[in-house]
Amino acid sequence: MATTTLRIGGMTCTLCSAAIEAGLERLDGVDKASVSFASESAQVEYDDNLVNEERLGKEVERLGFWVEGDEEPPDAEQVRLHRQLAVLILSAVLTAPTLVCMVGCFNKACVVAITPGIHPSWIDYFFYYLHDWRLQFAVATPVQFIIGARFYKSAFFSLKNGVPTMDVLVVFGSSAAYFYSVYIVAFRFHSYTYCDEYAYLDASATIITLVLLGRYLEALAKNRVTASVRALLALRPKTARVLRNGEGVFVPVDELMHGEIVEVHPGEQLPADGVLVWGASSVDESALTGESLPVEKAAGSAVCAATLNQYGTFRYRVEQAGKDTKFAGILQFVENAQASKAPVQQMVDRVSAWFVPTVIAVATATFAVWYFGIDHMAALDQPLLNAIAVLVISCPCALGLATPAAMVVGLGRGARKGILIRSGEAMENLAQITQMVFDKTGTLTEGKPELTDFFSLAGAWKEGEQSALMRLAVASEKGSEHPLGIAIVAGATVFLEDRSDIPQAENCTAVPGGGVTATVESKHICLGTARFLEQNGAPVPDTSGWEARFKADGKSVVFLAVEGRARAALAFRDRIRKHAGFALEELRKQGLSLHLLTGDGEGAARAVASELRIDDCRARLLPEDKLEALRRLKADGWTAMVGDGINDAPALATADVGIAMGGGTDIAVEAGGVVLMQNDLTALPAAVRLARKTMRKIRQNLLWALLYNTVAISVAATGHLSPEASALAMACSSVSVLLNSLSLRHGEI
Incomplete structure (x- = not known):
């Protein structure tokens, strides 16, 4: 199976994305398609033996949309926005005469010039000639059928594909107003001339103009929503x-x-x-x-x-x-995440799919009730206008944008902070976690030993003895690639008075699992385990008491012998990551319970857990033991697993959300739903805050969209909104959702 991300052009509402999804998933070889209107992208999983990207592109074109190239000019988005603005201005200029004419008709100003006994002024002649049906149709027809051709085309393809979109409602509403105006002028010309009956060309043209306005404002907001990905692209x-x-x-x-x-x-x-x-x-x-x-x-x-x-x-x-660079991988990661859908969005999509047929039914019922019940078939005007208002105001765009708009902003904000969230589902799950489980080595600790203690086996140090012995130890390990050797060289500063005169070691021999022997300043040096020293003729005195104490603190010990005599011991421990304590305290403040599952020994695990105040610590766990412990924890609530190694991959995949350290193994990063690009644990509470803020915005958006649609349809059906006001209100609902989502770009995470 192969996965690709396509950049889709031509989508006008969230139902367009549903139409593309349905069309792509009908292709043989396509396993799954996820299309995001907010990020204008499609993520497709397919069998490359049965279908290829070219075939996917042709299917998108057959559905009435198009696939945009990977490389676009830097100003491509601005060019599209300028083009949208130009069309909007032209539509507004052509619509203005119809609105002015409607104002004149309401005041009967259009008939003053032909009313006997009245001396008309120039303004009366202006309204009279403006009311001429030829002028009105001359300005309204291009708006309806040339500028509005995009709506007819989109509606045709959506109906053809069996997934009606918002454009169907726009076409039905504006066309009803336009052709009713044709009927009035053709069959009731005298009533039209004397303004006894109105032609609703202003309604048809204004609906299209205000929908264009809404989409232009929506495009401006979406342009800001997707700014994070464009900012990443600009880095190339x-x-x-x-x-x-x-x-x-x-x-x-x-x-x-x-x-x-x-x-x-x-x-x-x-x-x-x-x-x-x-x-x-x-x-x-x-x-x-x-x-x-x-x-x-x-x-x-x-x-x-x-x-x-x-x-x-x-x-x-x-x-x-x-495409093989780390940056390209991050970019692909973010684009895939933005094209994916959270479970809450999948539910919204199912609701939206039934929305258009339901709205058409409500509009039909509105017309029937007003025409047959309230007006008793006296006139078509009010029933028709109320039905058109229902059609126009019912756009589900606000509902459809509620989740992806907030998700795109949240994912982009995370990417800029070094927090890569693989999908909308991972974001949603991360917001719900109540407990976080950690691996130890490489996660809470750096996975690198540091020298913590250097002490004499004879008891107290003699004057100058500690520094002299440390010089010999550093000389023996200088240039070593062994982790303990590197730690000795790096940590010697604390115990050396002067590092400038480290002698040169000769005859260095490293024994895997044992230690190293060398000759330094004509002295035979042996540095390693107690058994290794004993094998080299330098037995170590009984150290069981304090060695047990060190092991209880999670430390390991090696010994230094000079000329066949054990002289000193060096203790090491895995260094706890910088800011780990602060990060875990922040997580506790967020209400999370913390757990440590590790394959390390009991002493090392308990020492780290004690220092970081983790109450639940389980050590000496094999990968399968970690899985079993994790499954039990999941029964108590939503669980996140943080790890970095190959042995953590099964647990990362099993947890409700796996969080991989960016410096970890490839398999761990692949298994994680969230990747921290820095090996900095302070990104953990930031990731949780970001997920919770994003889901809070989504809930706000959904609540607003549902309340808006419920109230708006009711108000329109009862005759309290004109088609023009409905078009404006519909545009404002989508823009308000986008602006609320954009607030995620501000404030601390």
Whole structure:
């Protein structure tokens, strides 16, 4: 199975997305299609042996829409908005004479010029000639059938595909007003001339103009809603400076190849992922990780596409380019998430699918009640206008936009903060969690040992002894790749008076699982486990008492022997992540219960749990044990699992929402519904806050949309709204939902 994301053009309401979904899912080989009106995208899962992207594009075109290219000019969105505005202005200019004429008819000003015994003024002649049916149809007809052709086309395709959209209601309402006006002028011309009966060309033209106004305002708001993805897209440089024959040559980023050397100057964005081979600099990685501080880079450092070089010039070797870069993966991640649908949205879609037929039935009933019951078949005007008002005001766009608009803003806000949420379902589940489960190593801790204690086996240190022995230990481990060796070299500062005179070690021999031997300043050094020292003729005194105490604190111990005599012990522990305590305290304030499930030993797990105030701690768990414990926790409430390793992947997939650390293994990241690009636990409470705020906005939007539609249809059916007012109110409802969703862009998360 393959998955692709298509950018769809031509959608005018949320029911258009339902029509595209239905059409795509009818194709052989398409397993699932999810179309978002808010982000104007479709995520399609399909069997690439039966169907391809070209066939998907042709199906979208057959449905009356189109697929937009991946690469658009930077101002493409602005061009579309300007075009919409131009059409709106033209429609408004043509509609204005019909509205002015209607005002004149209400005041009988149109007939003063032909009323005997009255001396008409120029304004009376103005209204008289404006009331001429030829002028009225000359301005109203282009609005109805040329500017309004888009509505007829969309309505035709939606009815053809069996999924009627809002455009069907617009066409029915405006066409009814237009053709009723044709009937009045053709068969009741005398009544029309003397303003005894009205032609409702103003209603037909105003409906279309105000719907265009609503969609233009909606497009402006959606343009701001999807700004996060466009901001990410803007980070992609178009060209790269590649060294060829010793000179820098600019080439399109798409032509970069693995192994090429790219030169980057201050203030330039990196075009690909790679490794520094020359130079040094400070790189702003906030676009990828949300980390505000620049990161120092030197030869051997990894760098990523779309990050910003701060001050130095450097060269690096391309490792991944184009769609294989980390940035491209993030972009695809966000686009897929925005095209997906939360469970609440799927419910709304099912309601919306029945909305248009229901509204048509209500409009028909409104006409029947007014015409046969209230007006006793005396006139068509009021029953017809009330039915048209019901058709126009009943647009389900506000209902359909309630979820995706807030979701798009929330997902984009998270992406800018280094919080990648895979789907709407993950967002919805994250907002509901009541408990959070952690792995230990690599999640709460850094997965790297740090030196915490260095003490003499003889009791108290003699003067200068601690520093002298630490010099020997550092010399033995200098250049070591073993985690404990690296920790000794890094942590020696605390115990050394002077690090400038570390001697050179000779005859270094590392024994896996044991330790290292070396000769330093003609002394034989042995550094490792108690058993390793004993095997090398340097037995360690009985240390069971304090060694047990260290193990209870989650620490591991190695020993240092000099010239066959055990002299000192070094204790290490896995370093707890910076800000972990603060992050977990924030989660507790959010009402979450915290749990620790780890495969580590009891002592190490208890030490971390005690320091971070986690009451429920379970150690020595195999992956299958973690799954069983997680299933039991899920029975008590919505549960999130936070992990980073291969052994965490099953638990991440089993939890209601899996949260993967961005520095973890690929399989863990793939299993997570949420990915934290920084290995910073403070992003956890931020992610929960963001999810809860987003779902709160969705509930507000849904409540407003449901109340609006219920009240609006009732008011229109009882004759208290004209078709023109209905069109304006319909536009305002959608815009209000979008503006409420946009408020997610502000405030702290």
